[in-house]
Amino acid sequence: MTTTNHNPYLKGNFAPISDEVSVDDLPVTGTLPPELNGRYLRVGPNPTGPDETGRGHHWFVGRGMVHGIRLRDGRAEWYRNRFVHGDVPEESPNTNILAQGGRLLALVEGGGAPVSIAPDLNRMATWDADGALQDGFTAHPKIDPTTGEMHSVNYLIRPGAQHLRYVVLDATGKATHTAELPVCGVPMVHDMAMTATRVVVLDLPVTLSTDAVDRLKAGTPQHGDALPMRWNEEHPSRVGVLPRGGTADQLTWIDAPRCYVFHVLNAYDAPDGSIVMDVVRHDTVFRDVFRGPADALPALARWTIDPNRGTVREQIVSDHSVEWPRINPDRVGHPHRYGWFGAVGPDGLRLSGDIDRDLGGSFQPGPLVKLDTTTGETTTHHFGPGRATQEPTFVARPGAESEDDGWILSVVHDGNTNRGELVVLDAADITAAPVARVRLPRRVPFGFHGNWIADNEIGA
Numbered sequence: 001m002t003t004t005n006h007n008p009y010l011k012g013n014f015a016p017i018s019d020e021v022s023v024d025d026l027p028v029t030g031t032l033p034p035e036l037n038g039r040y041l042r043v044g045p046n047p048t049g050p051d052e053t054g055r056g057h058h059w060f061v062g063r064g065m066v067h068g069i070r071l072r073d074g075r076a077e078w079y080r081n082r083f084v085h086g087d088v089p090e091e092s093p094n095t096n097i098l099a100q101g102g103r104l105l106a107l108v109e110g111g112g113a114p115v116s117i118a119p120d121l122n123r124m125a126t127w128d129a130d131g132a133l134q135d136g137f138t139a140h141p142k143i144d145p146t147t148g149e150m151h152s153v154n155y156l157i158r159p160g161a162q163h164l165r166y167v168v169l170d171a172t173g174k175a176t177h178t179a180e181l182p183v184c185g186v187p188m189v190h191d192m193a194m195t196a197t198r199v200v201v202l203d204l205p206v207t208l209s210t211d212a213v214d215r216l217k218a219g220t221p222q223h224g225d226a227l228p229m230r231w232n233e234e235h236p237s238r239v240g241v242l243p244r245g246g247t248a249d250q251l252t253w254i255d256a257p258r259c260y261v262f263h264v265l266n267a268y269d270a271p272d273g274s275i276v277m278d279v280v281r282h283d284t285v286f287r288d289v290f291r292g293p294a295d296a297l298p299a300l301a302r303w304t305i306d307p308n309r310g311t312v313r314e315q316i317v318s319d320h321s322v323e324w325p326r327i328n329p330d331r332v333g334h335p336h337r338y339g340w341f342g343a344v345g346p347d348g349l350r351l352s353g354d355i356d357r358d359l360g361g362s363f364q365p366g367p368l369v370k371l372d373t374t375t376g377e378t379t380t381h382h383f384g385p386g387r388a389t390q391e392p393t394f395v396a397r398p399g400a401e402s403e404d405d406g407w408i409l410s411v412v413h414d415g416n417t418n419r420g421e422l423v424v425l426d427a428a429d430i431t432a433a434p435v436a437r438v439r440l441p442r443r444v445p446f447g448f449h450g451n452w453i454a455d456n457e458i459g460a
């Protein structure tokens with residue numbers, strides 16, 4: 001007797017796929033911008049076998065699978081999907097994929113090392129920055145748009161772990177700085193923020209549950225135990241402000257609103273010395289629902305962090321339910337106006353048709369949303385009945401002069417045909433008809449994060 005079929009994250013377009021395919025010359029509707037020479041890559045969990053799909057299954061856990069769409073000179077040359085594997089089989093990052101130092105890297109948090117992937121997706125190897133990543137890495141490092149430097153806050157999911165590890169890699173991928181930052185109770189640190197001068201560390205009340213760890217060890221997991229992190233009423237909610245390249249003695253902790261933040265849209269230094277940080281806040285996660293982040297609907301909030309006064313002021317930017325926040329990557333650490341998001345929750349369910357209606361929780365993919373953080377105004381691109389997207393990716397038009405001059409790429413799931421589609425929108429006006437649509441030969445399961453990797457980042 002198994003409860004597998006009752007886990008919503010193993011059903012519909014959350015369900016894994018079992019094989020790897022390569023298909024050339026994909027059909028395109030509209031006109032692919034010839035400037036888009038590179039690959040749109042996404043990664044997500046693709047659980048296989050009873051250990052990964054049993055009673056304890058959590059959406060965030062399972063072997064990684066990368067999906068790639070190669071664009072060149074206005075054509076969609078190929079689609080490929082591959083299981084991610086490092087030097088040993090259990091190394092299979094499933095959360096993000098990006099380029100650094102000319103390498104394509106699949107990433108996961110909590111202790112796993114990155115896996116370096118060849119541009120054709122056919123060769124892979126574990127990569128640990130010459131031993132600098134002894135506590136694993138994060139899925140959400142921040143890349144300085146001017147220097148290419150990458151800042152990361154990393155943690156180990158391990159009972160008794162007592163620090164986070166702040167690691168800076170230079171533009172070639174060489175570690176140039178590392179510092180241990182003491183914390184208590186093994187908080188889940190999914191993201192961080194970086195400004196032009198400082199980094200912000202999130203220490204929020206979701207921590208390692210020793211009960212869940214014990215159940216896993218005993219082979220008697222309950223729902224969601226595969227990710228043994230739970231809402232913890234006893235744990236503080238705080239942000240740590242640290243100079244870039246700083247050490248623990250320079251860290252200032254400040255009480256923050258009680259909530260959980262998976263994702264930061266961006267942060268920047270304000271003239272008065274405070275930090276403006278836009279975050280997607282969930283009132284709680286893993287308090288009521290353990291298999292995915294479905295306790296409450298998330299919303300974009302602006303935190304103004306004043307390290308001198310030791311305060312965080314919170315203002316809700318928009319009550320539209322959104323996740324997967326992305327900005328123009330040239331704005332990382334600097335003032336921004338726009339964010340692009342995937343809508344989630346009842347809006348997503350209502351607007352996207354009947355996809356996975358039995359999910360029942362709030363984490364339901366839907367349309368794409370652009371948000372003007374200066375006004376709170378939103379515009380939406382609806383993909384049609386039964387069609388939903390997740391994370392948008394912004395790609396600047398060469399020579400762009402305004403923040404939103406470029407394209408939005410995202411993979412849309414079509415529940416009517418059970419296939420995926422790469423949709424290219426005009427980032428300045430996402431309400432317009434798509435610039436181009438690339439039909440994919442199969443569905444791309446709802447996963448986590450993706451990026452556009454131009455040929456000049458990793459070679460053709």
Ligand SMILES: [Fe+2]
Pocket residue numbers: 095139140190262263448449
């Ligand atoms: Fe994430």
